[in-house]
Amino acid sequence: MxxxxxxxxxxxxxxxxxxxxxxxxxxxxxxxxxxxxxxxxxxxxxxxxxxxxxxxxxxxxxxxxxxxxxxxxxxxxxxxxxxxxGHLNGIKDELTPVENLRLAAELSRIPLSEQEAERALSDIGLARCLDLPARVLSFGQRRRVALASLVTAGALLWILDEPLTGLDIHGVALIEGLLRDHVSRGGMVVMTTHxxxxxxxxxxxxxxxxxxxxxxxxxxxxxxx
Amino acid sequence: MLRFLIAVIRRDLRLAARRKGDWMTSQFFFVMVVSMFPLGIGPDPVMLSKVAGGVLWVAALLASLLSLSRLFADDHHDGSLEQMLLSPNPTVLLALGKALAHWLIYGIPLLLIAPVLGVQFSLPADAIGVLMLSLLIGTPVLSLLGSVGAALTLGLRGGGVLLTLLILPLYVPALIFGAGAVDATLSGLGAEANLSLLAAFMVMTLLVSPWVAAAALKVSIE
Amino acid sequence: MSIAIFKYAAPMNFYGLAGRLIPWFAWSSGILTAIGLYLAFFVAPTDFQQGEAYRVIFLHVPAAWMSMFIYMVMAFWSAVGLAWNTRLSFMMSRALAPTGAVFAFLSLWTGALWGKPMWGAWWVWDARLTSSLILFFLYVGIMSLWSAIDDPRRGDKAGALLTLIGAINVPIIYFSVKWWNTLHQGSTINMTKAPSMAAIMLAGMLVMVFAAWFYAIAASLVRVRGIILERERQTEWVAEILEGKA
CATH class of the missing domain: 3.40.50.300 (P-loop containing nucleotide triphosphate hydrolases)
Incomplete structure (x- = not known):
């Protein structure tokens, strides 16, 4: 509420x-x-x-x-x-998207299973890149990994600095959906965008x-x- | 608390395993620097065994500085350092974890290569043992003090060279006690005194430097 | 008393105070140097062991003392600055560093000048000289860190942290160097065991120490005034001063 x-x-x-x-x-x-x-x-x-x-x-x-x-x-x-x-995605090039998500969760001491990580990445349109090292992903795809990490963090407040950079039209629509969901569930967002x-x-x-x-x-x- | 520390160490170990090239570079640097000395000062076994402790120790200092300049820089570059600073954990554990991981990745191998180089320098067996022991006790000092320098020089122009200028003078006690232990063994004095002083210095840096490194990280990231 | 301290913790007020103090310290330093040098070169007797060459200690000892002492003062200001986030303390630390480095260098140089007639070599790895050398390296490290950081706030704090960890390390470095020196039994002549000093020599030395002390204060006050002007140049009071000069 x-x-x-x-x-x-x-x-x-x-x-x-x-x-x-x-x-x-x-x-x-x-x-x-x-x-x-x-x-x-x-x-x-x-x-x-x-x-x-x-x-x-x-x-x-x-x-x-x-x-x-x-x-x-x-x-x-x-x-x-x-x-x-922020402007930087904070993901490691050597690791796959799934590993990146699980690592971020581990450091924040949030339990996150492999299935949950895969689901979060699939939801954001990265189902085909789950096992590739982040190094080979495109700029927009890496941005999406970072966004998936944001979602799995389960935070109340999101602080987003230009989250739309590097995203295509589908990506923008996806973020709009994420923001709407987050806010409607009582979440808070502080963001900048051009x-x-x-x-x-x-x-x-x-x-x-x-x-x-x-x-x-x-x-x-x-x-x- | 401990879980976060272990998570940081495991993270760095995994990243290093994915990037073996960097890891090999540092080890080869150590071997090459040490191998240059006999070429420069001549192959006389008596003289070589006399300088072995000092040469290996100085090379270890330089090799550790080489890898330390990237201790936080890579994570700073891709934004993962910010994310780790924003995790709900004490920053001091992050600094400690990074330093310990550096020791495991870059310090321990030096210690394992050292006997081979010691043989090249005609060190007797007991001196090689002491050399390894002194590196075992001393290399954590290099990683811990170095983490302070790496945090202070984060993102600066010419950070690597600057790191060397800042940190080498602070390494002096480790160098003296470490190389001194080997010398003392050679001259039959026994290495206990040097090794215990080195251990005391190591414990002190372990207690102090993570706090300073954490403070320096916060200053540098601001 | 405490009110006065707080008042002068503001850079604006301190700028004025420093300006009034500088001439006093500068003149005292100049006069004391003149007296000290006179005592050193004309009054003090020739040492029966070391001849005339020993007279360089009138420069060497004060320089060595000051280089160590200034480092400790810098560590003090750094700790104060980090604890209470007072800008002036960081500025003091920055202003002191070059003077400290100069004294450390001077002590190395005069040490070499003394070493030549004493040991027949410009440089011996004597414990004192070696630790002075490392202290000089510490100063160089701190100053190069400052010069590499453009943002003054970050530079202040980073330099302070480095100064502090250096200060914790300095006693250990001194001890380890001494340890190393005895282990290797290098020079047998020790500077600490100066032959019993005549009263007049001691007097000359003390005068020179005070001269060095006042010089250090005057020089760092001049430098801190420069730093204050630079840092506060967007404020009104600095603009007024600069216009007045122009």
């Missing part, structure tokens, strides 16, 4: 890269059954925000809370309930990182910095 209480809350968050402040005083909250769509132009700090939310990097100021507790105090529980897919997604019936919370600029303003700012 979707819960209306906010699970993930962000207070006065600020982030800097090098000496440049990317954003500051960011506040938002996310409840179960919601999808946070992070928007903003290139170099505005979308990826930085996502990495802050995973706990990989630390904010300049402000705080991120999960179930009311600061991330730093609660890291292990948070990482049990969160799954992240592509349009059709997510009917999903509660989308938009979040703008950095100022909304017109095209001309953007060019001026680019030259200035």
């Amino acid at each position: 979707p819960d209306t209480a906010a699970v993930l809350t962000v207070h006065d968050l600020a982030c800097a890269r090098g000496e440049r402040t990317l954003f500051s005083d960011m506040n938002f909250q996310l409840c179960q059954g919601e999808l946070l769509l992070v928007q903003g132009g290139n170099g505005r700090g979308k990826t930085s925000l996502l990495r802050l939310l995973t706990g990989l990097s630390h904010p300049l100021a402000g705080e991120i809370r999960w179930r009311g507790e600061a991330l730093a105090d609660n890291r292990e529980q948070y990482h049990r309930e969160m799954a992240y897919l 592509q349009a997604l059709s997510l009917d019936g999903v509660r989308i919370v938009p979040l703008q990182v950095g100022p909304v600029l017109t095209k001309i303003e953007e060019e001026i700012e680019c030259c200035a910095s």
Whole structure:
């Protein structure tokens, strides 16, 4: 059942890269059954925000809370309930997709049998590549392995950085299906994308990182910095 | 806790088994570096047996640094390091597991090749035994301290050379006690003192370096 | 007192304080060096065993001490920085490192100068010289790590971690080198057993030690001011200073 209480809350968050402040005083909250769509132009700090939310990097100021507790105090529980897919797939080229999934599960201490792994991969359209080393798979196929790993992780919160890159039309439709299922079951998503997604019936919370600029303003700012 | 540590070690062992080329490179590097010395300093058996301990130990340091530069770099490159850092486990166990796996994959073989090289250097049997023992106790130090350097230099330009600059000075005690054990055996002094100091140093690095390596990983990945 | 400490933990306030302190330390160092060198070369008697060559210890000993001491101070600032995430501590550590490396190098150089008349060789693998050499390598390692990392925050923390693990290792390195030296029975003459020192020699040495100390403080304050300006150049107060100079 979707819960209306906010699970993930962000207070006065600020982030800097090098000496440049990317954003500051960011506040938002996310409840179960919601999808946070992070928007903003290139170099505005979308990826930085996502990495802050995973706990990989630390904010300049402000705080991120999960179930009311600061991330730093609660890291292990948070990482049990969160799954992240960044620009890199995090799969090993030497291993087959099934081995990759089972390895990821083992490291997260989730039981995952070979049959379950095979089913997850077949569901995502990789039934023919189960026994090939990931090295020989195409870019899109590897992305799919990473997505299958995301599904089998069974996390409540998904943090996805441009999950659509490298996927064909079927892949995009597949992700839309995954997102809809996840959210309708009370899951939470934080994601960025440059592509349009059709997510009917999903509660989308938009979040703008950095100022909304017109095209001309953007060019001026680019030259200035 | 222990299950995660074992999972990390098994993961690295399996990956190494799938990529034997890298593994062989490191072992051949060790053999070749050692074999260059008689060519450089002459074949006199008396002199060779005198320098054998030091030469083998220095070559072991260099060989371990060669493989250490990739300890975290490969996983960083394909994103699996991030995923492991995001697993619900203490980072210190990840660092410890990676270092122990490195020792099993690259340290143990050095120890097994060493007797052959020792014979080439005309080492007597008892000194070869001590050499192996000193490598058994000492190579974990190389992997553990090296993991700190590998974590600090993760993703930097010229990481491999930099790693050497950072870590070689820290290896000095291991080198002195390790090679010293072989020397002491040759001169009839007995290797116990050197070996126990080496063991003490190993225990200390085992206690300290996983924490530092874990902190360094977090800093580098940020 | 504690309020004053917190006040000066802010780079902006410390910048001003450092600026006021530098001349004092610089002048004291200069004056003490002059006195010390005068004592060393004109007042102190010729050593009956070592002749005139021994006078290089007036440089060698302070340099060797400072190179070790500065490393410990760096380790202290690194620990403080990692524990409380205070930016100024990391900056202090960075500012100290080049001075420490210079002293380590100076102690090697003067050691060689002393070694030639004493042992007839520029370099002997004496325990002291060898550990100075390794200390110098440690400094080089830390500084090359800093220079390889572009992001100041990462560089600060990575350098601090390396400094700390080095600091834990330094006593073991010293011990192992000493152990190695006795095992191989290299040089029989030991620098630690300097022939009973005349009071005036000791005085000259102490003066030189303080001169080196003040020099180290002045030099690192100058350097830390530079680092502060560079790090804070986007802030208003730095902009004001830079405009004032232009």
